[in-house]
Amino acid sequence: MNVVVCVKQIPDPAAPPALEPGTNTLDRSGKLILDDSDAYGVEMALQLVDAAGGGEVTLVSMAPNSETSGLRTALAMGAAKAVLVSDPSLKGTDALGTAKVLAAACKRTQFDLILAATESTDGYTGTTPVQLAELLALPSVTFAKSVAVDGMTVRVERQTEAGYDEVTCPLPAVVTVTAGVVEPRYPSFKGIMAAKSKPIDEVTVADLGLEGQVGQSGARQEITSVAAAESRGAGEIVVDEGDGASRIVAFLESAKVI
């Protein structure tokens, strides 16, 4: 069984984030790493391919500046190859534009299943995988907390507001996973070395035939202003001297909770 995992390479969350002057979109010019949310998708894909007894995991990613560091991390985990779409005209692309790019990139490889995170850590729009599914005319199941493949059917436990639903879906399909769906493996030294020579097929917007549909103008939306949010100040901060609990009780009483 062949699985594609759509992965995002994002600004390191440990670094202070910034907005591009002018467009006020997220500044992606610094160090990029594999989105933590995607480690779950990659691990899930590797386990499903293993359980199916064969096949491979292909990564698909859209990133600026021919960035590959996040891809090498996922290749080190065990993915076989990657398709990277990188192009200056992609700057400022929105979720729908990203879905168009990813859909065109996915069509360059064979797949039975496409996995993605339910949302990215930096943009968290949360719609790209479903937009991708619609563009590829595939069914989709989002918010998966457990995924299993049985022949040509995927069985998912899908998070709901009230608990979870068991959902079945024929393949090919798009499934998005939530954190904790599996425990991602740490790449082994052997995996890291092998990743250096695994193939990354790099393509441009023109290769995908998407000129004019991506980037800031393709997004058909803009940021009109940026402001510091109203900040909420701190109240009373004290060191516990055995009285912490009683202070909280007093607080709850004054808040009329108890």
Next chain:
Amino acid sequence: MPVSTIWVLAEPSAAGISTSSLELLTAARSLASTVEAISWGPDTAANAAVLGDFGATRVHDVGDLGPALPGVPVAAALAALVAAGAPDAILIPTSTDGRDVAGRLSAKLDRPVLTNIVGLRDEGGLVTEHAVFGGSITVAAKFTGEGPGIFVVRAKTFTAEPAGTAPAAVVALGVPDTGATGLATITSSHKEERSGPSLDEAAVVVSGGRGLGEASAYSLIEELAGLLGGAAGASRAIVDAGWVPYSHQVGQTGKTVKPSVYLAFGISGATQHLVGMKGSKTIVAVNKDADAPIFSIADLGIVGDLHKVLPALIDALKNR
């Protein structure tokens, strides 16, 4: 362009129509002269009264979807309705199914989406507000192309208020053929056993984070929540670690809560968590690190060992 017609995705729920949908109907009333709802399931006729009470003059009923996941059929029906006469804007709640509908609709209509909206105003056209960088920065945005705009709004951005208006007229809305895209089906539903209120509705939320040390310590959080008649929440760190299900997650990629009191134990207050709880009326935090960012927004902060404070607090409450 001023806004005259807004459609709201009205999600059916155990209580009739979801609270977030009612919040969006309330908002739509203040922004547009014509407000209509799109809903589904077997109970739309029964829900027509509440939909009308919150401002919808008409509800387009997709009907009983059987075991199909709603995203695809509802989006297909909605896209066909748009083709027959587009509104200025479509408001969708940020829920698991709401996001599915928004994504499918966006691709079908070739219209972009704006999501995680925490504010909406009419400035000769709708302008949205979003919290970025953990809520420290607010950006305003708008669509620049032709409509309809697809707006996915976070819970509790607006307050649901009835208007006292007549029940909505129910109009049947057919679902076009969705081919292979509509093949995902629900085979069974599991309701999480939960005593007490849901995170979304609780007046008190007690949350735990990595400072709890191990999964078994979360039972103290649940115990305290139970004693206070509240709901138990979690930081992303412990959800990622598998200690609690994703349904407990509070934060940027999780639930937004606005309780009267939010008690955070062993949570550092990473910006991604703050986004989900900054709107709480009051915040109490316990953390052994005096520099934890959560202390910059806590009304009462206790710098100390939660393994001492939390059991002592539970005991004190039990012995009152």
